[in-house]
Amino acid sequence: MVLLVATVLFTLGLIGVLTRKNVVFMLISVEIMLNAAGLAFVAAGSRWEQPDGQVMFLFILAMAAAEVSVGLALVLQIYHQHKTLDVENLKELKD
Amino acid sequence: MDQLLAYIPAFPLLGFLILSLFGRNLPKQLIGVIGAGTVCIAALITIVVGIAFLQTTPEGGAFSQLLWSWFRVGNLSIDISLRVDALTLVFIFIITFVGALIHIYSAFFMWHDRDYARFFASMNLFVCAMLLLVMADNLVLMYLGWEGVGLCSYLLIGFWYEVPSNCRAANKAFLITRIGDTALLIGLFLLFQELGTLNIPGILQRAPDYFASGSSNIELITILLLVGGMGKSAQMPLQTWLPDAMAGPSPVSALIHAATMVTAGVYLIARMHVLFQLSPVTMAIVAIIGAITLLVAGCSALVQTDIKRILAYSTISQIGYMFLALGIGAWSAAIFHFFTHAFFKALLFLAAGVVIEALHHEHNIFMMGGLRKRMPVVFFTFLAGAAALSALPLVSAGFFSKDAILWYSWSAANGNSFLWLIALAGAFITALYSTRLMLVVFWGEMKTPIHEQPAQGMVIPLIVLAFFSVAAGFIEWPHNMVHLTLFSDHVQKVLPETVMKQGLPSEYLFQAIAAFMTFAGVYMGYMMYYGKPGVRWQQSPGLSATREFLFSGWKFDQLYQFLFVKPFVFITRINKSDVIDRMYNGIAQASLRLNSWFSISQNGSLRLYIVGVLAGILFIITLQLLL
Numbered sequence: 001m002v003l004l005v006a007t008v009l010f011t012l013g014l015i016g017v018l019t020r021k022n023v024v025f026m027l028i029s030v031e032i033m034l035n036a037a038g039l040a041f042v043a044a045g046s047r048w049e050q051p052d053g054q055v056m057f058l059f060i061l062a063m064a065a066a067e068v069s070v071g072l073a074l075v076l077q078i079y080h081q082h083k084t085l086d087v088e089n090l091k092e093l094k095d
Numbered sequence: 096m097d098q099l100l101a102y103i104p105a106f107p108l109l110g111f112l113i114l115s116l117f118g119r120n121l122p123k124q125l126i127g128v129i130g131a132g133t134v135c136i137a138a139l140i141t142i143v144v145g146i147a148f149l150q151t152t153p154e155g156g157a158f159s160q161l162l163w164s165w166f167r168v169g170n171l172s173i174d175i176s177l178r179v180d181a182l183t184l185v186f187i188f189i190i191t192f193v194g195a196l197i198h199i200y201s202a203f204f205m206w207h208d209r210d211y212a213r214f215f216a217s218m219n220l221f222v223c224a225m226l227l228l229v230m231a232d233n234l235v236l237m238y239l240g241w242e243g244v245g246l247c248s249y250l251l252i253g254f255w256y257e258v259p260s261n262c263r264a265a266n267k268a269f270l271i272t273r274i275g276d277t278a279l280l281i282g283l284f285l286l287f288q289e290l291g292t293l294n295i296p297g298i299l300q301r302a303p304d305y306f307a308s309g310s311s312n313i314e315l316i317t318i319l320l321l322v323g324g325m326g327k328s329a330q331m332p333l334q335t336w337l338p339d340a341m342a343g344p345s346p347v348s349a350l351i352h353a354a355t356m357v358t359a360g361v362y363l364i365a366r367m368h369v370l371f372q373l374s375p376v377t378m379a380i381v382a383i384i385g386a387i388t389l390l391v392a393g394c395s396a397l398v399q400t401d402i403k404r405i406l407a408y409s410t411i412s413q414i415g416y417m418f419l420a421l422g423i424g425a426w427s428a429a430i431f432h433f434f435t436h437a438f439f440k441a442l443l444f445l446a447a448g449v450v451i452e453a454l455h456h457e458h459n460i461f462m463m464g465g466l467r468k469r470m471p472v473v474f475f476t477f478l479a480g481a482a483a484l485s486a487l488p489l490v491s492a493g494f495f496s497k498d499a500i501l502w503y504s505w506s507a508a509n510g511n512s513f514l515w516l517i518a519l520a521g522a523f524i525t526a527l528y529s530t531r532l533m534l535v536v537f538w539g540e541m542k543t544p545i546h547e548q549p550a551q552g553m554v555i556p557l558i559v560l561a562f563f564s565v566a567a568g569f570i571e572w573p574h575n576m577v578h579l580t581l582f583s584d585h586v587q588k589v590l591p592e593t594v595m596k597q598g599l600p601s602e603y604l605f606q607a608i609a610a611f612m613t614f615a616g617v618y619m620g621y622m623m624y625y626g627k628p629g630v631r632w633q634q635s636p637g638l639s640a641t642r643e644f645l646f647s648g649w650k651f652d653q654l655y656q657f658l659f660v661k662p663f664v665f666i667t668r669i670n671k672s673d674v675i676d677r678m679y680n681g682i683a684q685a686s687l688r689l690n691s692w693f694s695i696s697q698n699g700s701l702r703l704y705i706v707g708v709l710a711g712i713l714f715i716i717t718l719q720l721l722l
Contacts, residue, residue: 017705026701091699 118212130215275326282319324360345448382422389415465541495568526616
């Protein structure tokens with residue numbers, strides 16, 4: 001049951017990453033996916049009555065914090081340079 | 096005495112090395128001293144060697160010196176070894192002696208030139224290569240010298256490389272002589288295949304036993320050697336490069352394109368005389384080529400207006416005489432004509448250089464005139480040269496050598512009346528154009544003011560050469576006059592005596608006819624050009640068309656353009672995309688195609704990347720589930 005919630009969360013996050021245009025929202029969607037994965041770990045831990053799932057969630061939390069700080073810094077820089085956060089317009093590579 | 100031989104080419108080589116490595120930083124005086132001095136030293140050594148040779152003929156008829164072994168492959172061993180016999184002695188004497196005079200002259204002539212050191216470096220290298228050519232003991236070393244003189248000729252024709260036409264002339268000379276060089280090289284290969292040696296004495300010794308006279312092998316080999324000689328000596332049909340080679344400085348024309356290099360073909364045939372004697376057909380071809388060339392070039396010389404081109408065509412024509420003499424087996428006469436020709440043609444070119452320089456680089460003889468009083472020394476030396484060229488009886492060296500050729504062209508066993516008549520017509524034409532040249536340049540009104548008188552150092556070589564142009568003939572008299580045949584006695588230590596016909600008319604008759612033709616030529620030139628500075632060939636359209644035809648050198652350039660250059664360009668154009676080209680173009684096309692495919696995946700769209708990652712994950716998961 002909990003795994004079903006995790007799957008729904010993950011799918012929502014994925015759809016968010018794929019459809020959102022704003023980089024900030026894409027980052028938030030990535031966070032949602034991470035949390036979905038964390039939820040799945042916790043559920044697994046409680047199913048087998050092991051502490052490993054919760055330990056794993058702590059790791060994911062730490063990693064998510066680091067990722068957000070780096071990601072937001074990059075987003076700020078992108079905004080300074082390009083005055084936009086729309087991924088459709090952030091195409092420097094030309095073929 | 097053997098040990099001295101190596102120093103003869105070594106000194107000019109030393110001069111070349113010094114001047115090419117440090118020439119930029121040396122003062123001009125020193126460059127002149129090194130450039131001319133090394134060749135003068137070589138000339139002195141040559142004279143010492145020559146005197147020793149004449150006093151006591153060395154064992155085997157030659158001095159020889161083995162320097163070191165060049166390379167050994169299988170049973171072929173090529174040495175750097177020098178050999179001086181009677182024939183070589185004549186050539187090295189001319190190369191170093193006339194070369195030294197021309198170098199002294201050039202030290203003054205080229206004084207104002209920017210590239211003084213480069214000029215002398217090339218000239219010294221040329222002298223070294225030419226000496227190697229004639230002193231080589233084997234044909235491979237000779238070929239080294241042969242290509243060396245070709246290279247120096249190229250460098251010096253294109254000496255003033257900033258003018259595009261000079262570069263074209265240099266390329267033309269190099270490419271056309273290359274045709275001959277290729278034939279010569281194939282000839283050497285065949286000779287090695289047949290005889291197994293490239294050593295010159297070895298070849299001359301083995302050939303009569305090995306080859307049957309007139310066999311197809313020996314004919315092929317001699318014809319290939321002949322084509323090589325024709326290329327270097329500017330004989331028909333490879334003569335078109337020499338008139339254009341006059342783009343170089345005048346001393347270069349004197350040394351390379353008149354006195355020495357262009358006679359390399361004569362040397363080659365004389366050196367390989369045993370082979371040529373085994374092939375009567377080739378001998379006849381040599382004689383016919385010489386005869387045709389002397390007539391064709393003589394006619395072209397009649398109508399030229401550029402003083403150096405007149406002399407260039409006359410050079411081709413005189414070398415034609417040498418080939419004629421070689422072809423009829425008058426070996427010593429051919430070498431004697433080379434000997435005298437070197438003096439008077441070098442003289443004429445140097446004097447022409449003085450005239451051109453004095454008149455602000457004016458080449459057209461019809462813009463000259465009246466120089467007789469203003470430049471008396473040049474006038475008298477030029478007169479001596481022109482007299483020798485037109486073979487004035489008894490007072491010029493040219494008479495003694497050319498008369499011998501005329502006589503043998505009838506009386507030698509291979510000679511006939513046809514060759515004699517052509518040679519006689521050539522003598523008439525030679526006298527005519529020499530007279531025309533003299534009268535137009537030195538008589539009449541002055542049309543261009545004299546800019547400067549020649550330097551003393553330029554006049555002295557002219558006087559020395561003028562002396563030899565008159566006196567060099569006295570060492571070899573016709574058989575029916577004074578019994579003095581020093582030159583042919585000397586050369587016949589190496590070369591066979593001319594075989595004569597039986598029952599000949601008196602030689603006096605032939606001499607009288609030859610002298611008459613010369614005077615007739617001089618008289619006709621006098622009638623046509625004396626006091627009539629404006630005589631041009633404009634009286635009738637037929638004449639002016641003929642003049643145009645002769646002026647362009649019998650349209651050989653246009654013929655070759657039509658026969659070879661145009662078809663070649665056409666073939667290359669239609670063959671532009673052949674199989675190999677397509678292969679390489681295909682590789683380039685494939686790379687471009689791949690690039691355009693892959694660049695779709697790298698378009699910078701973040702969303703597309705994510706889709707890609709997702710697709711990859713799904714693919715892997717599916718794979719996991721299935722397996």
